[in-house]
Amino acid sequence: MSIKQITSLTNQTIKDIRALHMRKEREATKQFLAEGLKIIIDALDQGIAPQILIYGKDADHHPLLQRAIDETLKARGQVLEVTRDILEKISRKENPQMVLAVFAQRIRRLSEIDPDSHEVWVALEQVRDPGNLGTIIRTADAAAIGGVILIGDCVDPFSVETVRATMGSIFALPIVKCTREEFIADRGRWRGSVVGTLLTAKHDHRSAPYKRPTLLLMGTEQSGLTPDIANTCDLHVKIPMRGRADSLNLSVATGIMIYAACGL
C-alpha cells in the first residue's frame, strides 16, 4: 500500500470519515475519529494503529508524522494526503488539526472483564456530558483502575469531544457497555465493595471500607443513581459539602472518589 492523494470533497472515503461525527454511523461502522498527532502517537505507543490516517499536504514533516504513516501502512491501514479544505470539513473547524485518524472502536461486555483483576473499577449510569466522560476516562487511566463501565443510556464514549477530553486515555483501559438489566444480572460477580455515590448518603466517602475489588457507582449529572442501581450497592457514600453548592461537577466527584477508593 502507499499514500493516496485526495483533493475532492465528494470522494467516498472522505464522506465516510465525515459521517463519523454521527453516533449512528460510528455505531454502524464501529469506528471513530481522533484529532491531532499526539493522540495518534499515544495509540501507537499502546500498540494500536489507525485504520485510516489523514494528514494535510502542508503538514509539517515531523518525524512523528512519518512514524504514524509507516506504522499505519505496516498495519495495512490507509494513508490519505488531503487538502486543507478537506481537513476543515472532516474536523468541522476553521483551524483544523493537520493530522487526523480513524480507529476501530473497542467496547467490552461485562462478561469479558474479570472484576478480580483490578482493585478498583468505576461505573457510570446515564452520564450525559461528553467532556465529563472523557475526563473520567483520563482520571481512571491516571489512577490505573480496571476500567470504566457505562450503564444504560450514556453519551457515546467515541464522540470527537469525549475522545479529545480523554487525552489519549481512550486506548488505555477497557470501556464496558451494558444495560441496567445486564448490570444487575452481573452483580454477583462483584464480591468486594460496591459503593454508590448519593447526595443523600449518611456516610462520608472516606469512611467506606473499599473492600477489593471495589466498584464505584456514579449517577447522572442531573439526578444521580436510579433506585434500581442504587439498590445493588453494599453501601452509599457522599462527598461532604459544606458550602452553598450542594453538588460537584461529575468528573470532579468521580476523580475524588477514584483517588479515595485507590487510597491515593
Add this chain to the structure above:
Amino acid sequence: MSIKQITSLTNQTIKDIRALHMRKEREATKQFLAEGLKIIIDALDQGIAPQILIYGKDADHHPLLQRAIDETLKARGQVLEVTRDILEKISRKENPQMVLAVFAQRIRRLSEIDPDSHEVWVALEQVRDPGNLGTIIRTADAAAIGGVILIGDCVDPFSVETVRATMGSIFALPIVKCTREEFIADRGRWRGSVVGTLLTAKHDHRSAPYKRPTLLLMGTEQSGLTPDIANTCDLHVKIPMRGRADSLNLSVATGIMIYAACGL
C-alpha cells in the same frame, strides 16, 4: 420603575447586552451575562439582584420568575420583556433560555482579602479553559474555602461559559485577580502552608502538613506553575499517577487538592 417591552434588535440596551459576549466590553462595563432562571434565583438567595432582567414574552409565568421581576425592580434594576428573536441573539443560541440577566462583576484585590479568615484558599496561575475555571469555582464553593485567586493572564471568570460551569457559585465566594508581581509582593501575608502542585514534585499531596491558612497553587493546563510562582511555595506536592496518563484535567486535580487540603 416598571417592565419595558422591547421588540427591536436595534434597541441600544439590547446591543449593550449582546456586547457582553466580548471580554473587552465586560471589562469596560464591569458587567456580565448569566443565563437561566436557576442561576438568577441562586444570586437572589445570596442577596444579589440583577442590574437588568430579561425574559421572553412567552416565558412560563413561574412564581420564581415573578420573584426575580419583583426583586430586580425593588433593587432599581431594569426588567425587559423581549421577543424570542431577541433572546436568541442575546444568548447566541437557537434554543435560548427564557430568562437572562445582567449582573455587576465583583472582583477583589489581594489586599481586600484576609488570608486568616479561612483555612484553605486556591490560586490558579494562567488558567486557560473557561469550563475548568467555572468548575473549580463550583468545587471551591462546595468545600467552602476562602476564595479563588487568579494569577497572571487567566481566562475571564465572567464569560458566559465560565459562569454557566459555576452553577451559581460565581456569587458565592470571593474571586481575586492579581498579577504575578502583586502575588509575589503579597506572599508575606500567607503564614500557613503555600503548597504548589507540580508534576515533578517528590511528595504526595496527602503527605503535606497543610498548616493554616493553606494556599494551594495550581498551574496552567499546558505547563504547570511558572518558576517565579513555584519558587514562592513552602512545599511542592504531586497527585500520584500510576497509569499511562501522566496528568489529570485541571479541574479534577484542583478538586482532589482542595478536598485533601480541607481534610474532607
